[in-house]
Amino acid sequence: MTTAWTDDDVRRIDISRAAIIPPITHVNRAGLWESRIYWDMWPVQDQNGIPVKIAGREYWMALSAPDRGDPAKRHFEAKIRWLERRENGWADLGDVLPDFTIAYEREWAGSAVTDGNRISLYFTAAGTSARPGGYQQQLYETHGSLNEGGLPLIWSAPHPSITGASSYYMSADAHEGEAGRIKAFRDPAYFRDPADGGEYLIFTGSLAGAQSDYNGAVGIARKEEEGWQLLPPLIHADGVNNELERAHIVFYDGLYYAFWATQGSTFAPELRHAPNGLYGMVADNLLGEYRPLNGCGLVLRNPLDEPMQSYSWCVTGDLQVSSFVDFWGLKGAELPADRDRANHYFGGVPAPLLRLKLSGERCTLDEPVYA
Numbered sequence: 001m002t003t004a005w006t007d008d009d010v011r012r013i014d015i016s017r018a019a020i021i022p023p024i025t026h027v028n029r030a031g032l033w034e035s036r037i038y039w040d041m042w043p044v045q046d047q048n049g050i051p052v053k054i055a056g057r058e059y060w061m062a063l064s065a066p067d068r069g070d071p072a073k074r075h076f077e078a079k080i081r082w083l084e085r086r087e088n089g090w091a092d093l094g095d096v097l098p099d100f101t102i103a104y105e106r107e108w109a110g111s112a113v114t115d116g117n118r119i120s121l122y123f124t125a126a127g128t129s130a131r132p133g134g135y136q137q138q139l140y141e142t143h144g145s146l147n148e149g150g151l152p153l154i155w156s157a158p159h160p161s162i163t164g165a166s167s168y169y170m171s172a173d174a175h176e177g178e179a180g181r182i183k184a185f186r187d188p189a190y191f192r193d194p195a196d197g198g199e200y201l202i203f204t205g206s207l208a209g210a211q212s213d214y215n216g217a218v219g220i221a222r223k224e225e226e227g228w229q230l231l232p233p234l235i236h237a238d239g240v241n242n243e244l245e246r247a248h249i250v251f252y253d254g255l256y257y258a259f260w261a262t263q264g265s266t267f268a269p270e271l272r273h274a275p276n277g278l279y280g281m282v283a284d285n286l287l288g289e290y291r292p293l294n295g296c297g298l299v300l301r302n303p304l305d306e307p308m309q310s311y312s313w314c315v316t317g318d319l320q321v322s323s324f325v326d327f328w329g330l331k332g333a334e335l336p337a338d339r340d341r342a343n344h345y346f347g348g349v350p351a352p353l354l355r356l357k358l359s360g361e362r363c364t365l366d367e368p369v370y371a
Contacts, residue, residue: 003281003290005237005244005297010271012296018277019300019365021354024309024328027347030089037074037348038062038081038092039324040109040246040312047113047192049250049317054114054150058085061096061112061121062324062350070339071346072179076133080107080123082151083350090350096121097142097155104138105129109246109312111189119144119152122161122201124186128175135177137186138162139203139221139228161188161201162221166230169219170206180266181242184216189248193286199223200286204247204260207236214268216244218258234258235281235290242266244279249286250315252358256283258290259299259315261323264307277301278313278321282361293363299356300365305332310351319366321354 032038040063043051051058064081065074082093097107102125110123125140127133139161144152165171172185183206191200205219217233235258237244244260251257259280267274278300281290293299300321302309309328315321325347327335336342357366 001288002233003235003283003288005235005240005281005292007240007268007271009292009296010240010267010274013274013298015273015275015298015301015304018294018298021300021302021310021365022352023303023306024325024347024351027325027328027349028089029349031086031091032089032349033092035067036064036092037067037071037346038064038083038350039074039348041083041322041324041350042109042111042314043316043322044112044114044119045190045316047115048194049191051316051318051320052114052116054116054146055148057150059083059150060085060090060322063107063109064092067348069343071343071348072339075108075179076106076127078106078108078126080110080121093151097158100157102158103129104140105132105134108137109187111248113190114146117146119146120190121155122188122190124188125158125160126186131175134175135172135182136175137172137184139185139188139201141188161228162230166208168208168230168232169217170208170215172206180263184243184245185219187246189246191249194251195285200249201228202234202247202249202258204243204245205233207233207238210236210238212239212268214238214240214242214266216241216262216266218244218247218260234288240268240271246312246314248314250317250319252317252319255360256286257281257293257315257358257363258283259313261311261313263311274298275301276307276311278315280363291361293361295361299363300354306330308335315356319356319358321356323351325349325351
């Protein structure tokens, strides 16, 4: 059944009682390219969502683009890059995928899962190669075999995971758009249900037949013999929020935790007391019904004087939380409207890893994992 994240839930948000992400005091670019920026991270995981080590090395993926001096431009040149997690930071190992003859223009966020021999990458194919600069979105996948060092030798040609229209979700096929207002069909996150071994893709969607323009949804597709089949959304935010980004599921202590990231600006106007943050709900089984974590859905937020310091949180099966450094060092000031001045505050690197503490319907911050 589909669960609504309601305006009443959001009105219960009390930011003074929410778990606060520690202030970001520096940007660590050790091992990263000075000429590139990085955002939207995820680990290479096992089927339980736990980051794995392959040949003794821990690989992650992140979106990356050349640093053009304007952070907004990154979305139109995004490629998925290999990152290796090391003791002193992250190492950029280059593009994940080789150049293919493809119908899409660029790569947006997704997930990667391995059984130790093969690896599957599920990602968002954004735009079209025939007409650059659009906001079109499709769920794509590719598969490869691992070499002794843990990196794929050859990837299969990327192909759509899901084709065709759906009565559950709006299509994200508009070329024109504006960040925060576009409709979504992106961010596929692999999940294997321990209850029956079923394989699923959780994704960021937009509810079809909605009563409001603010109609974000946590979508789901199940793997069948004939391919991925769309199911009704797990959660929708009709009348509440336009984008439930980076939606994913974590199974922990017998419960199913749905997490997503969202921004204060994508809430309906009367609900914009809600901050940029990691949000979530919990259920006794995968298909719900879901209950808001902490009574309202808010899990983590940035400090009040640094409300944009990090974004795009992703929770692993062992409760680590990744994100990237967004606009930081503002110290309570407004972000400058001038793009050159705003760029001075943009981090564009992985943020320190955090860890959650879960207990039923309560979710708090445990401790930093990795600076």
